[in-house]
Amino acid sequence: MKSLFDRVLSPQAALDRGKRLDASQDYARAFALLSRAAQAGLPEGQYLVGRAYLRGTGVPASRRDGTLWVERAAEAGWLEAQTLLATLYLYGLTGRSTPTGGALFATSAAPVTEAPDFPSALKWARRAAEAGSSEAQALLGYILTSGPADIQDLTEADRWYQRSAEAGCAQGHLGLGLARLRTATDYASHEEAAAALTQAAEADLPTATYLLGVMHERGAGVPRDDTRALAFYRRAAEKGVRAGQARLGLALLEGRGAPKNPVEGESWLRRAANAGDREAAALVGDLYAAPGDLPPNYAEAALWYTRAAEAGHLAAARALGLMHLAGTGVSRDLELAQQWFRRAAEGGDPKAQADLANLLLTHGGSEAERRRTREWFERAAGNGDLIAAYNLGVCLAEGLGIERDDRRAVLWLRRAADGIANARYWYGRMMLEGRGLEPDPAEARTWIARAAESGMIDAKVSLAELLLAGTGGPKNHEEALTLFREAAATGHPGAMFAAGAMLGGGHEVAEDRVEARRWYREAAEKNHPYAQMMLGRFLARGLGGEPDLAESRIWLERARDQGLAEAAEDLARLDASQAA
Secondary structure, X not given: OOXXXXXXXXXXXXXXXXXXXXXXXXXXXXXXXXXXXXXXXXXXXHHHHHHHHHHOOOOOOOHHHHHHHHHHHHHOOOHHHHHHHHHHHHOOOOOOOOOOXXXXXXXXXXXXXXXXXXXXXXXXXXXXXXXXXXXXXXXXHHHHHHOOOOOOOHHHXXXXXXXXXXXXXXXXXXXXXXXXXXXXXXXXXXXXXXXXXXXXXXXXXXHHHHHHHHHHHHOOOOOOOHHHHHHHHHHHHHOOOHHHHHHHHHHHHHOOOOOOOHHHHHHHHHHHHHOOOHHHHHHHHHHHHOOOOOOOOHHHHHHHHHHHHHOOOHHHHHHHHHHHHHOOOOOOOHHHHHHHHHHHHHOXXXXXXXXXXXXXXXXXXXXXXXXXXXXXXXXXXXXXXXXXXXXXXXXXHHOOOXXXXXXXXXXXXXXXXXXXXXXXXXXXXXXXXXXXXXXXXXXXXXXXXXXXXXOOHHHHHHHHHHHHHOOOOOOOHHHHHHXXXXXXXXXXXXXXXXXXXXXOOOOOOOOOHHHHHHHHHHHHHOOOHHHHHHHHHHHHHOOOOOOOHHHHHHHHHHHHHOOOHHXXXXXXXXXXXXXO
16 A cells, blocks of 8 residues: 555656665555656656566566557657667567457466567667667667668668767677678688677677687687687576587587586587577487497487487488488388488488488389489589489489489499599499490409499409409409408408308418308308308308208208208208218
8 A cells, every 4th residue: 555655746756766666676666656657757657667567577567568658658758668669579579469458478388479570670779779879779780680681781780880889888899799790801800800799798798708709719800719719608608508508518528628528518518409409419419329428329319310300400310311221229210211311312411312312222212202312413413513423323324213324324423433432333333234335344443443442342342253253354362352351341241251252262362161151151140142051061061160960951941942942952962961
């Protein structure tokens, strides 16, 4: 209940006393006095009543009522009201989109949102800026920089940022720093930007603090200093700047500016990812997908890759495709693998386009999908992308999404062969087989050898076969065996079988039936039918180890079931010998 003293106060005295009560957080009594001043037409009272409605102090929060009172004060020329009103219009916070005109409470879990009103924001910001408000000048600069194209004016924006900064406004310094960064081309111009941002950072503006971290990390306008960069990133991160959290996390992981700290680094990356930073989410996925400072956890990696991929991160989408293709941390699901590859491929990731093409080639897919894949490669290859040129060559060679055309295939493969090992291999194979060009075994062997030198496993196996047979050049069984062993060590079943066959005897290398039996077993376990048959024979005859007729029968039956008639004959002989 109002005191007699409060009831007899003049409007100005009520305003003054209301301000004192508001400062002492006696909001209910303050609001009653401020309302008297506002209703009497005092602009400051109208502004303070509007602000109380917006904050919900002394009265239930209402954006609509708050905007109405702030607008009255702004119309009467109150600068703070004009600046606040411009902000409300800029961020769509006036409450005027409420269907019934009811209150919009600040504590609502799902507040009604409205579109920004840039023309109204521009009008009120300009009015306050021209009247000398440094905050409004900075706001006007922002509107002219970031608003719709029809109201943007970067030159005018820079002038307002300059005036605001000269008046000592931290937001003006921030805007001026951003403007300087936008046009900076050398160290001196970056130095000007750093000076403005430093003024803003001293006022503890998080964006300026973060940008100074970037500049110190890169040595742009300031000496390169990872320690200072880390300190700025930490300040920004603790203020909730998600880009600062991501960069802080990455710096701690890499040990830039401080000793490595993978646990804290992961924590900051996780916070940035939870705040919506897709790059940070992908990095957390990388942390758990590969062995390193943190133990691998493929299921956890898949969760973070999914979050990043759903936000549009192409590499994360491809990573998910690879995980579903291999069944690593997730179910093996070729359809899901295809979906994630397609999402990354449609975004322009050339590696995902190649992955998708290979998946469609080996596991099928609709003709429309094959055609779309080939079209990606054709566009990118025409623009000089060597990976795309290689993939287009494969599409033409295999008839993937287009009619098979060996002559065009070898043209694209030859173009890509100068930079892509797989293209060298394919080009050599096409030349060896005489597909699309005259056969030339010697030249084909040269191309396949170049691909093998790059580490390509299939090329090593093919080159070993050429060396074994003496195709396109002299025989070299020692080198062939070396190549088969290298490929076998990576899990290539055909190379395992070939190494076993060479070591089993009859070739120009030292016989080693123990090693031969080992390679046959490894290939047999990978379902290689001839390796299963040879392992069965070795076990039956006790070659390279003790005989084991029971296990021999198992492997011979497996080889027979895969269609090898020789294995069926071996089984018949085994039955006959046991019967005898």
